[in-house]
Amino acid sequence: MTPTSASPAPLPLPGLTWGIKRSFMDYISGLPDGAVSAADGATVTASGEFCFAPAGSEYDPASGTGLLRFRGDVRVAGHHGMMFVRLLDPWVEFAAGHGVLSISTGDGGGTDRSDVGTLRTAAPRNMEGFLVWERVEVAVSQAGSELFDGQYADGQAMDPLVIRVPA
Numbered sequence: 001m002t003p004t005s006a007s008p009a010p011l012p013l014p015g016l017t018w019g020i021k022r023s024f025m026d027y028i029s030g031l032p033d034g035a036v037s038a039a040d041g042a043t044v045t046a047s048g049e050f051c052f053a054p055a056g057s058e059y060d061p062a063s064g065t066g067l068l069r070f071r072g073d074v075r076v077a078g079h080h081g082m083m084f085v086r087l088l089d090p091w092v093e094f095a096a097g098h099g100v101l102s103i104s105t106g107d108g109g110g111t112d113r114s115d116v117g118t119l120r121t122a123a124p125r126n127m128e129g130f131l132v133w134e135r136v137e138v139a140v141s142q143a144g145s146e147l148f149d150g151q152y153a154d155g156q157a158m159d160p161l162v163i164r165v166p167a
Contacts, residue, residue, distance in 0.1 A: 017049050064121075
């Protein structure tokens, strides 16, 4: 009898995959008028997370710094229009040991950015020609807190995210 070898872990989806915050999404799904949509490069995964397509990068693995761009438009709404959260074209900018997750505000062709959260990052793994960051911790920023109408305080943990881009 030959021992069976464990198959390698599958690669995550290409792009940036983030569930935002499970308790928030559960709340939305429980609302009579709760609505979630993903378009223009964003999709909803089988596990209910959002995956934003890669849209280019200037990342230097040697220094651990640079910018990763993603595209997609995720909208979460409820309470008869009184609650509306839009995550448009997220970017991740890395500096030494941390990152910033930002979204487009929709004004100005993508150069208008608002920080959503800070990331605690480690060096990515090189997997089959891709740079992969797994389970990256996200803490909501002050502007991110405002995006969620103050439901999450500045610094509160959100769901971790995963990034996969070509190496």
